[in-house]
Structure formats: structure tokens, C-alpha cells
Amino acid sequence: MHWWLRMTGKGLKRKLLEGPEGGAVVYESQRQLVLDISLDKFQRCGMLAEPSLLRSVLIGNTLRQIQEEIRLEVAMGQVPGARPLGEAPLGSRPAGREDAGEDWTALSSEEDFSLSSAVSSILKDLDTVIDGGPGGGRTPLGSIENLQEGGAGPRRAGPRGEAAVFGSLEVMRSSYLRDVALDDLFLDIDTSACERDLPGLPSPAGSPYGPGLSARDGSDLEHIMEILVRS
Amino acid sequence: MLELLAAHLMAVSDSDIISTVEFNQTGELLATGDKGGRVVIFQRETESKNEPYCPGEYNVYSTFQSHEPEFDYLKSLEIEEKINKIRWLPQQNAAHFLLSTNDKTIKLWKVSERDKRPEGYNLKDEEGRLKDLSTVTSLQVPVLKPMDLMVEVSPRRVFANAHTYHVNSISVNSDCETYMSADDLRINLWHLGITDRSFNIVDIKPANMEELTEVITAAEFHPHHCNLFVYSSSKGTLRLCDMRASALCDKHSKLFEEPEDPSNRSFFSEIISSVSDVKFSHSGRYLLTRDYLTAKVWDLNMENKPIETYQVHDYLRSKLCSLYENDCIFDKFECAWNGTDSVIMTGAYNNFFRMFDRNTKRDVTLEASRESSKPRAVLKPRRVCVGGKRRKDDIAVDSLDYTKKILHTAWHPAENIIAIAATNNLYIFQDKVNSEMH
Numbered sequence: 001m002h003w004w005l006r007m008t009g010k011g012l013k014r015k016l017l018e019g020p021e022g023g024a025v026v027y028e029s030q031r032q033l034v035l036d037i038s039l040d041k042f043q044r045c046g047m048l049a050e051p052s053l054l055r056s057v058l059i060g061n062t063l064r065q066i067q068e069e070i071r072l073e074v075a076m077g078q079v080p081g082a083r084p085l086g087e088a089p090l091g092s093r094p095a096g097r098e099d100a101g102e103d104w105t106a107l108s109s110e111e112d113f114s115l116s117s118a119v120s121s122i123l124k125d126l127d128t129v130i131d132g133g134p135g136g137g138r139t140p141l142g143s144i145e146n147l148q149e150g151g152a153g154p155r156r157a158g159p160r161g162e163a164a165v166f167g168s169l170e171v172m173r174s175s176y177l178r179d180v181a182l183d184d185l186f187l188d189i190d191t192s193a194c195e196r197d198l199p200g201l202p203s204p205a206g207s208p209y210g211p212g213l214s215a216r217d218g219s220d221l222e223h224i225m226e227i228l229v230r231s
Numbered sequence: 232m233l234e235l236l237a238a239h240l241m242a243v244s245d246s247d248i249i250s251t252v253e254f255n256q257t258g259e260l261l262a263t264g265d266k267g268g269r270v271v272i273f274q275r276e277t278e279s280k281n282e283p284y285c286p287g288e289y290n291v292y293s294t295f296q297s298h299e300p301e302f303d304y305l306k307s308l309e310i311e312e313k314i315n316k317i318r319w320l321p322q323q324n325a326a327h328f329l330l331s332t333n334d335k336t337i338k339l340w341k342v343s344e345r346d347k348r349p350e351g352y353n354l355k356d357e358e359g360r361l362k363d364l365s366t367v368t369s370l371q372v373p374v375l376k377p378m379d380l381m382v383e384v385s386p387r388r389v390f391a392n393a394h395t396y397h398v399n400s401i402s403v404n405s406d407c408e409t410y411m412s413a414d415d416l417r418i419n420l421w422h423l424g425i426t427d428r429s430f431n432i433v434d435i436k437p438a439n440m441e442e443l444t445e446v447i448t449a450a451e452f453h454p455h456h457c458n459l460f461v462y463s464s465s466k467g468t469l470r471l472c473d474m475r476a477s478a479l480c481d482k483h484s485k486l487f488e489e490p491e492d493p494s495n496r497s498f499f500s501e502i503i504s505s506v507s508d509v510k511f512s513h514s515g516r517y518l519l520t521r522d523y524l525t526a527k528v529w530d531l532n533m534e535n536k537p538i539e540t541y542q543v544h545d546y547l548r549s550k551l552c553s554l555y556e557n558d559c560i561f562d563k564f565e566c567a568w569n570g571t572d573s574v575i576m577t578g579a580y581n582n583f584f585r586m587f588d589r590n591t592k593r594d595v596t597l598e599a600s601r602e603s604s605k606p607r608a609v610l611k612p613r614r615v616c617v618g619g620k621r622r623k624d625d626i627a628v629d630s631l632d633y634t635k636k637i638l639h640t641a642w643h644p645a646e647n648i649i650a651i652a653a654t655n656n657l658y659i660f661q662d663k664v665n666s667e668m669h
Contacts, residue, residue, distance in 0.1 A: 029551050030552070034498045035328065053396055053415040054446050055561050058502045061444055139554055 031066055038063045233277040233610045235595065235650065235661040237288045239273075240601065240656045251509055251639055255319035255327065258643040262329060263657055264314025266300035270331055272342060272382075273659075281529045289659050293342060298333040304401060310335050317400050318410070320423070328387070329409060334397040337412055339423065380573065385392055393419050406457040413450035413462060416443075420474075432480045433462065433472065448506050448563075455515045457462045459484075467504030469518060469529065487518070487529050489536045495581040499551040507563040512572040519575055520635075521566040522642040524548060526577050526587065528650035541594065543588045544579050545626045546617040559633050560599035567642045567649075578637030582653045583613060598609075599651045609663060616633065 038059050045056045246267025254261050261273040272296045276287030292440040301310040313333055327345040344382045349483075354652040357607055396415035403410045411420050411432065418433035433450075439444050446465045453459035458474045470483035491500060503523035510519045520537075524545060527537035543564075547554060554560045556633040559580075578584045579596070587594045596613045616625035640651040647662030 015238070033552065033553070037552075041558075052561075053526075054448065057443060057446050058505060061501055062498060064444075065501070069234065081593075089485055227574070 034062065035066050038066070066184070232337070232661045233647075233649070235606065235608045235610070236661045236664040237273075237290070237657065238656065239271075239291070244655070249639060249655060250314050251317050251653045251658060252321060252641040252650045252657070253297065253317045253329075254641050254643055254650065254668055255329075256321050256644060258645055258648065260292065260319070260327060261641070262317045262319070263650075263652065264297065264317050264331060265655075266288040266311075266313045268296055268300070268312030268314060270295055270297045270317065270329075272312060273560045273657075293384055295340070295384040296332045296342070297338060297340065298336065307600060308618040315398055318401050320403055330401050330403065332398050332401050334410065335394050337390040337398065337401060338386055339390070340427050341383075341387045342387050343383050343385075344380060345383055346378060346380045348378045349373045352378045353542040363459070386470060388426050390421055390422070390426050393421075398464075399448060402450060402460070404452045404457050409457075410453065411635070412461060413447050417444040418420070418447065418450055418460075418462060418480075428479070432474065432478070433584070434479070435552055436480065451509055451511055452514055454511050454513060460516060461509055461511070463506035463509040466501065467496050467506055467522060469509060469520065470504065470561045471531065483535050485531070487534045487537075489527075490498075491581040496552060499555055502555070502560055503551065510566060510568060512568050513570065515571055517572065519566050519568055521564050521577050523560060523562075523564075526566050526575055526585075526591055528575070528589065537588060541575070541585075543585050544583075544615070546615055547580075550628070554633075557633065559636075562596045562636055562639060564636075564640050567640050569644045569647065574650060576640055576642060578640055578651075580633050580636050581631040582635040582637060584613075584640060584651055599653045599656070599660075601656075610660065 041059050042056075042063065045051060047057070241374050242378070245642055246265060246269075249263050250266055251264040252261070253263075258273050261275075262513045263273075265271075272287040272292045274292035275289050275461050277579055279585055289303045296313040300312045302308075303310055309347060311334055314331050315334065316330075316332050318330045320339075321332070322328075326341050329340050329342065331338050331340065331465060335469070336377055350357065351371050353367060353370055353373075354362055354364075390412070394412065395574065396417070398412050400413040401410060401607050402413075408424075409420055409422055412429075413419075413433075416434065416436040419429040420432045421429045433447070435445065435447060447521050450460060450462035450575055453461070459471060460480075461471050461473070462487045463469050467488065469487035471485040473482035473484045474480060476482070476484060491504070499522060506520050507523055508519075508521045511517070512519065516531060517538075518531065520527045520529065521543075524543060526541045526543055528539040528541075529537045564578050566575060572608075573590055574586055574588050576586045578631060582598050582600050583594055583596050584599060585594060595611045596615065598613045610626075612624065612626045614622065615631070616622070616627050635654060637651055643649065649660050651658045
């Protein structure tokens with residue numbers, strides 16, 4: 001159960017009731033939701049039965065886009081203003097809101113917003129998994145060694161790939177948290193997905209509604225979607 | 232009006248899920264590939280005696296195992312047997328040839344008929360065993376005797392080891408001698424008779440994979456000009472390339488791209504603009520593309536925007552977040568032209584498929600389902616209710632079944648006969664008016 005996603009739902013509900021800045025909050029919440037889903041999907045990319053480069057690239061670009069948007073806002077020392085999704089260009093300077101607190105201003109001094117580099121390194125790792133070696137060169141012996149020591153069976157990415165994927169996530173998580181402190185949503189991210197056993201992992205391909213919808217409190221999600229649709 | 236011509240309903244198992252559908256150049260044969268690596272060929276029966284004016288149904292002609300699951304020990308990866316694409320070669324003699332591909336390996340198959348067998352060999356008996364020579368006392372002339380029709384399928388060429396990434400498209404060139412195969416980052420050109428080498432004609436792999444932001448999603452040769460081909464990308468662009476310009480077609484001749492509509496911008500703009508299929512019109516003048524929400528027709532002479540855009544299921548626009556979450560947003564819907572390039576067809580969810588008449592601008596939503604699988608059942612148009620009044624038989628957006636998706640469809644090259652793959656079922660419909668007029 002992704003409690004942090006449930007939290008998103010509840011937080012959203014609460015914030016919405018608060019009133020006048022509803023548009024901005026909805027936008028932030030949606031962005032947070034997309035970010036959470038994207039990170040979750042990215043973590044699973046290396047574990048999928050058939051790693052799809054197309055899917056990884058599309059998710060990676062979505063993450064990069066959100067990162068760029070946040071980076072721009074941070075650079076201007078501001079947080080997102082009232083921008084219902086679909087009306088204002090993403091990444092443009094939002095209407096100002098001054099009550100953001102120190103988290104956002106603190107962020108502006110931090111140049112290295114490392115989500116993007118984490119995305120890049122995961123893409124590279126995925127290529128390693130598919131291609132069998134960085135830069136397209138085959139390293140037969142290395143791969144065979146991996147196979148033997150890791151005992152990786154069919155339908156699993158090699159141990160090197162997994163380790164690399166998690167390695168970069170670890171880097172991303174720590175720096176991302178330290179720098180952004182967006183919310184307390186990320187604090188427990190590692191317990192939700194990373195420590196799960198591989199064989200028991202529900203694959204999005206296996207269940208048409210994917211792990212997210214089935215594993216989660218449906219009413220909360222519905223509520224989120226209702227709100228998003230309304231916006 | 233479309234009526235059901237044939238329905239081939241398979242038992243529900245993952246390996247039976249149809250992954251590609253393709254008519255041959257005459258429409259006499261229809262091939263399907265599935266996740267289990269099998270190819271099933273259907274043949275249109277000659278006009279039956281009972282209904283002389285009714286074109287025959289499609290019945291199973293031959294079934295064979297094209298690809299087997301493999302394990303790549305070097306990369307520690309399983310290679311699925313799933314058939315990604317089938318393409319027929321233009322028929323040049325009594326036999327038929329087709330190409331089939333999984334993620335990595337393309338195979339050329341020969342499909343031929345045999346209805347006679349030789350009998351009366353001097354040194355062999357009927358089973359082909361050598362006779363005891365002491366029993367051979369006289370010479371005889373072998374003769375051909377009629378026998379039950381047998382369809383033989385034999386592998387002729389195996390084109391392997393040329394793709395690092397997953398092959399998404401194969402396309403036979405109009406020169407009938409070469410074909411191309413496209414994966415996520417590269418396109419290779421092959422000679423149909425040569426398996427040990429191919430030419431890399433497009434390579435978009437960046438030197439540093441960390442800079443990768445775009446992949447190739449589909450590719451096809453021009454139907455008449457053997458030097459031209461098009462490929463589509465995950466960023467919603469089409470590139471037309473001319474092989475006469477240079478051996479490596481990294482520089483396109485034309486780039487087809489539509490500027491993004493700012494009013495529709497969202498976090499998912501790029502994902503839904505990713506082109507899942509591209510098809511040249513039979514005339515060669517137009518390109519048909521499919522992205523997540525729309526089908527577009529492009530004129531080869533106009534690069535800055537499509538000449539027509541058709542909404543396939545615009546009501547999903549407000550549901551993109553949950554479609555992203557459940558991975559449906561990555562579904563790769565294909566699209567098809569009719570024989571005269573006047574109608575286009577593409578699939579949707581809930582076993583629905585859509586048809587758009589380019590001249591009258593009328594569109595219709597139809598459903599391929601077991602309920603409509605009675606012989607000669609007539610398809611009723613379906614309607615998805617989007618707010619407002621809900622009419623009888625309308626289906627609400629929220630009740631659509633996203634597990635039932637029609638990704639693969641094919642249109643007979645000359646007649647109004649369509650083949651629809653709905654998960655593990657194949658439906659073949661024909662235009663009723665057309666068949667009555669015959």
C-alpha cells in the first residue's frame with residue numbers, strides 16, 4: 001500500500017477546502033502526483049519483464065519536464081501560482097505567492113537539482129540492461145560473470161542493472177530530499193517500492209489497472225481524479 | 232453497414248493474444264501473429280455453392296510456429312517469441328512469402344501448396360525408405376498421383392543479430408528485393424536474399440545514452456518510390472528520408488511536425504503525441520499517423536501541419552493521469568487505410584474501433600464483441616456518452632473497459648472487408664451493402 005499516495009489524496013482534500021488559492025494548490029498537487037507516479041514507474045523500469053526503451057524515455061522526459069518547471073520557479077524564488085492545468089504554458093513564470101516559506105527560497109541557492117541526472121543515469125542503465133554494455137560495446141565475459149554470481153533468471157534484469165537503477169535512485173532520493181523538501185511525501189519512499197521482493201512484484205503489464213490502482217485505496221484516488229478532472 | 236463475416240475466438244490464454252494482423256496484396260490471405268510466436272494464415276474461401284453471390288468466409292489455411300522464446304546469455308535477457316509484425320511479399324509465383332519478426336529476429340517464410348505426390352520410385356518405397364536392392368527386378372517411371380491438399384510452410388531466411396533494441400516495424404520495399412527493419416534507435420536495410428549483412432540507414436542513438444530523449448516508433452517504405460521511406464518518433468514527428476541523398480539517412484528530406492496546441496498542454500503532452508503507427512496511403516500521396524488520442528492525415532507536400540485530424544476518443548483527455556498511472560497511455564494503437572484511401576480506421580478501448588470517412592467527415596464507433604459474433608450479425612454503431620444527456624445504449628466514459636483494447640486492425644486492399652484483433656479474438660467484418668450488390 002502506498003501510504004504516501006494516500007497521503008497525497010488526503011492532503012489534497014484538506015488543502016482544497018482551505019479555499020482561495022485552490023487553483024495553485026490543485027496544480028501543485030497534480031504535479032506532485034505525476035511526479036510520484038513517474039518516479040514509481042521509473043523505479044520499476046529496470047525490473048520489468050521486458051524493459052521498453054520507449055516507455056522509459058517518455059517517463060524520463062515527463063520527469064525532466066517537471067524538474068525543469070520546478071527549477072524555473074525556484075530560480076525566480078517563487079512557487080507555483082494559480083494555474084489550472086491546461087491553461088498556462090508549463091515552465092512559465094507563475095503568478096506569485098509569497099507565503100511559501102523557506103523551503104523554496106533555500107532551494108534557489110542550490111544549483112544542482114539532480115533529478116535530471118538521475119533520470120539520465122537510469123536511462124543509461126536501462127541501455128546497459130538491453131544492450132549488454134555501455135556505449136553499445138558487448139562485454140561477454142562481464143555479462144556471464146554477472147549471470148553466474150547473481151543467478152538472475154529469465155524475465156529479470158541482470159543484477160548489475162538493478163543495482164545501478166537503485167543506486168541512482170538512492171542518489172536522487174537523498175539529494176532531491178535535501179534540496180527540495182517539497183513535502184514530507186518522499187520521506188518513506190524507499191519502504192514503498194524499493195524493498196519489495198521481485199517475484200511478488202505486480203507488473204503493470206499483468207494487471208490492466210496496474211499496481212497503482214489495484215493496490216491503493218480506490219476512493220481516495222477517485223477523489224483525486226475528480227478534483228483533477230474538475231480543474 | 233458492416234456485418235460479421237467470420238469470428239475466430241480462441242481460448243483465453245496470454246500466448247493467444249493477437250499481436251499483429253496483415254492482409255496480403257490480393258486480400259486472399261490474412262495472417263495473424265500472436266504472443267506465443269505463432270502465425271495463423273486465413274484463406275478466403277472461393278464462392279460457396281449454397282450462396283453463389285456471397286463472397287466466401289476466411290478459414291484457417293495454415294498455422295505454424297514462427298518464433299520460439301530464447302534466452303540471451305550474454306545479456307542475461309529473455310527474448311520473447313511474440314510476433315511484432317508480419318509483412319507479405321508481393322506474390323511472384325505459386326508460392327506465398329511473408330516476413331515475421333519478434334523483438335530481434337526477422338524470418339522469411341515460404342507458404343506453398345501441394346496436392347500431388349510422386350509414386351513409384353525405383354529405389355525408395357512409399358515412405359521414402361531405401362528398398363532392398365535384390366527385390367528391384369525392373370525399372371519403372373515414377374508418376375504424380377493426386378492427394379489431399381497440403382499447405383507447407385518452410386523457413387527460407389533468418390535475419391538475426393542486427394538489432395540491439397526491439398524491432399517495432401518491418402516494411403518490404405516496392406523494388407521487391409529489399410526490406411527494412413526498425414528498432415527503437417536504428418533502421419536497417421536488408422536484401423531479401425542475404426542474411427549475413429544489412430545496412431544501417433538511420434541511427435539516432437546519441438553517443439551518450441544519458442542524452443536520449445527520442446526513439447523511433449514506426450517506419451515504412453513509400454508504396455511506389457523505392458528510395459523513399461518515413462519513420463515516426465516518440466516526440467510526434469515524422470521524417471521522410473531519401474536513400475538517394477546519402478547512404479546514411481540521418482538527415483531527413485522532410486520533417487512533418489505540428490506545433491503543440493497551447494490550450495491542450497499538460498504534463499502528458501509529449502506522451503500522447505508519441506506516434507504509435509504510420510502508414511502511407513495506397514496512392515503514396517498521404518501519410519496516416521496515430522497518436523494516443525487522434526488519427527492524422529498528412530499531405531507529403533505540407534510539413535507544418537496535418538491536413539486532417541480525427542479525434543478517436545477525446546473524452547479520455549480528462550483521464551490522462553489515471554491512464555498514465557495504469558500504463559494504458561503507452562498502448563500502441565495502429566491505423567489503416569481502406570483500398571481507395573477515402574476511409575481510415577483505428578482502434579480504441581472497450582473493444583471499440585473507429586472509422587472516419589474523409590469525404591463526408593462522418594465517423595462511426597463500432598464494437599467487436601462476442602455478442603456481435605453470430606454469423607452475419609450486423610454491427611450497431613456505439614456511442615460514448617460524454618456529459619449531457621445519456622441516450623439509451625450509450626456507454627458512460629467511466630464504464631469503458633480499458634483491458635479490452637483494439638490495437639491491431641487491417642483493411643482488405645481492395646474490398647470493404649476488415650480484420651479486427653480484439654485481444655485473443657479475430658473478427659472479420661464486411662460491408663453488407665457491398666456483398667449484396669455483388
